[in-house]
């Protein structure tokens with residue numbers, strides 16, 4: 001495909017680009033830049049593609065629409081991506097993660113915190129690395145996800161196949177979702193959920209409702225349903241509404257990000273716990289990415305939460321995974337949940 005040649009070319013010339021396919025769509029879209037200038041946005045008023053970190057104190061990177069060459073192409077499923085990407089696994093950080101979960105549970109028991117999402121980074125040494133083969137495998141395997149590859153020579157190379165929409169907005173009509181609770185998919189989508197998962201997802205739904213109630217009208221929240229994301233199942237409620245005339249797109253982003261699906265409740269206290277206690281920096285994991293202010297589509301924006309993602313540097317893949325901790329969490333189960341979540345990316349590396 002032409003778009004893959006262009007990805008290869010930009011990557012080897014060390015020029016920024018993003019290629020992405022929206023959930024359940026066939027088209028792969030690409031934005032290819034001609035210089036390696038690093039452009040930030042904090043106003044979200046420009047037209048382009050944003051890549052935003054978890055911590056909003058850090059910079060959001062913008063690929064300006066007017067500076068980019070845009071390509072789009074129907075995806076033709078590859079027949080040829082069965083090669084093995086062999087890799088050697090590092091010693092796992094099981095004890096470290098379990099200790100972090102235990103600390104989060106204690107913090108919840110001794111404060112007004114109700115939920116904290118804790119995460120970790122797993123590094124794998126790749127024996128070989130082919131950007132196109134990895135991206136094709138992601139496209140082949142995860143048709144219902146937002147599947148992307150994003151590159152800036154001054155920032156890094158990221159891949160992801162995320163099940164979570166942060167915000168889709170056109171005119172004043174917007175959609176978002178409450179996604180939380182995880183169990184492995186075992187050939188059956190009709191499953192029973194435990195109280196811990198039901199409560200943890202309800203916390204996210206209530207937070208979203210509370211955050212948007214003063215800036216939106218006609219809010220409608222669907223009952224939670226089971227959804228499949230790769231080899232996992234989650235609970236999801238769709239949310240829609242109308243942004244009030246006096247409110248702005250950025251106020252909606254700020255109201256939503258980071259939701260308790262990736263941070264916790266109350267938000268600021270959970271964030272402080274995460275920044276102090278996680279043993280690494282999340283950078284763009286649990287941030288968000290996507291199109292903003294599309295001029296050819298009534299100024300619409302479509303943003304996704306950066307989950308089920310990895311960063312590749314010098315043949316080392318860093319896979320980012322986490323999970324929501326509540327008073328009812330069982331540390332070993334939370335560890336296993338992060339292992340299950342690494343499979344989304346490991347499946348395209350082996």
Ligand SMILES: C=C(O[C@@H]1C=C(C(=O)O)C=C[C@H]1O)C(=O)O
Nearest residue numbers: 179180181182261321322323324
């Ligand atoms: C934090 C992640 O996922 C989030 C946490 C979930 C959970 O705690 O059950 C489920 C889906 C996502 O909202 C991740 O994939 O790393």
